[in-house]
Amino acid sequence: MKTHKFILSGGGTGGHIYPAIAIADALKAKYPQAEFLFVGSQDRMEMQKVPQAGYKIKGLWIAGIQRKLTWSNLMFPFKLISSLFKSARIIKKFKPDVVIGTGGFASGPLLEMATRYHVPALIQEQNSFAGITNKLLSKKVQKICVAYDGMQQFFPEEKIVKTGNPVRLDLLKTEENREAGLAKFNLDPNKKTLLILGGSLGARAINRLIDRELQFILDQDLQVIWQCGQLYYEEYKVHNAKEHVQVLAFIDTMNLAYAAADVIISRAGAGSVSELALVGKPVIFIPSPNVAEDHQTKNAEAIVAKNAAVLLREGELETHFEPEFKKLIDDQNRQNELGANIKKLALPLATQRIVREVESLLKLSKQDLE
Ligand SMILES: CC(=O)N[C@H]1[C@@H](OP(=O)(O)OP(=O)(O)OC[C@H]2O[C@@H](n3ccc(=O)[nH]c3=O)[C@H](O)[C@@H]2O)O[C@H](CO)[C@@H](O)[C@@H]1O
The missing domain is CATH 3.40.50.2000 (Glycogen Phosphorylase B;)
Structure with a gap:
């Protein structure tokens, strides 16, 4: 049987990291031979939390834009270009079957490059209000897993699947x-x-x-x-x-x-x-x-x-x-x-539902994505 390869990308805060870890854990339980790689922001908490959860991570030189004029803001275009190039290298080397983005700045360049290389991509939006990275990516990815109704105000309706938020088991x-x-x-x-x-x-x-x-x-x-x-x-x-x-x-x-x-x-x-x-x-x-x-x-x-x-x-x-x-x-x-x-409001099956959507992407052929 083919060994599946997954890249998960998201971070900055726990709110974007732990959903990615929950999805990886559920995929690993189903496909014990699968290979996983996380991609985050090089100076944020995912660089510690992801290895603690037992996964490898690579860091991009990327951060958000602040509302005021700062040195970090002036560097943003350079950071973005560097991150796009590094993402391309990571994708060409690791050759993922599917990439999964859970929001936060690092998932932007990684999923952008993945879609350019015709790798099937899924994003998971945790909030009832979509983050900017996910809004930009939504036009290019194949699936968008959400936790709230009414998300068609941010995303193309035909791609949305309401799954709930993934939670560590x-x-x-x-x-x-x-x-x-x-x-x-x-x-x-x-x-x-x-x-x-x-x-x-x-x-x-x-x-x-x-x-x-x-x-x-x-x-x-x-x-x-x-x-x-x-x-x-x-x-x-x-x-x-x-x-x-x-x-x-x-x-x-x-x-x-x-x-x-x-x-x-x-x-x-x-x-x-x-x-x-x-x-x-x-x-x-x-x-x-x-x-x-x-x-x-x-x-x-x-x-x-x-x-x-x-x-x-x-x-x-x-x-x-x-x-x-x-x-x-x-x-x-x-x-x-x-x-x-x-x-009574818990959605314990959210992670399994997301895994099903990831599996549907594994079945896509290259022609489906071009
Ligand atoms: C200030 C800010 O921008 N907050 C956002 C951020 O919140 P934040 O990063 O706090 O994220 P969430 O409340 O969604 O999740 C926190 C996660 O961190 C874990 N945890 C927390 C504390 C701790 O000591 N140990 C630990 O493991 C929790 O178990 C949970 O898995 O992302 C959320 C999901 O996109 C948004 O809804 C929040 O509005």
Whole structure:
């Protein structure tokens, strides 16, 4: 049997990296002999996270354009040309059967060159609002896997398949992993655990809130795992000196963190939302207001509309956090209800559906693509 070869490209933040890893894991489970290569941005977090997940990665010299005039912006045309050439070399050498893009700047040049060389290509868009890289690529690729309705406003309708967002499969075992989670984070089994998540890069507003409210939280007889983000770790690690508090820059074993948690405070990035639905625990969402089209607020609102989570906007944290938090912590029935309701929104088959679409591309002949 022919050995399949796949290139996966995406990155910049966890929201683009982990979907690519989830798709690769599912393809590998089905095709154990297959070969995989990741292509990311050379100075972003994928250069560590992808090898940790067991895959090879090559980095392109590419980054996004900022809104102001910076040295990095002036270099953009050179970075783009260098990345297009390097992508072409990677494709000619590795000879992939299919390329998969999960968004972020590195997937732009790689998928652009792949389509020029007539390699079948699929993109996966995590959000209800399409990113610029995926919008540009959508005209050239064969398939677009999405998680929300209405995506024809960004992409050619005939290419869209609604699959849901791919999620790493180890997250599905929250019940079995509970003890391992408590052990991993050295937690007291007689106390409830609050897990605080700021998205893959950490969230300034959530960190400021927890910094201010930590004693109030501990007074509710909780223990705390607080993922503050690499950028903020130096500022907040001082709280590690407190009993029942763990401040972490980044959590590599999210499956165990979710398993140990009883209540979760989180940003509402697309990946976080998809994972939290699978995990099925009570969540307070504090969406980032600083993302395109305010899409995190929309992500959270869709869940709150199903009575499946609590939503606190950044602007109301000062006044609403304490009463809303206490109301939830004091009400076990409400916690159970929210956990059960968010679980109903989970799409555990998303990754398998995407694998089916990748398989349909494996069947395309060269003539189909010319
Ligand atoms: C500020 C910003 O631009 N946010 C965007 C970014 O969010 P961000 O990069 O935070 O992405 P998501 O919320 O989609 O996913 C975060 C991913 O990182 C993982 N994780 C997170 C923290 C940690 O310590 N360990 C860990 O492994 C989570 O398990 C999850 O798989 O991409 C998302 C998906 O395109 C968008 O919806 C978000 O709006």
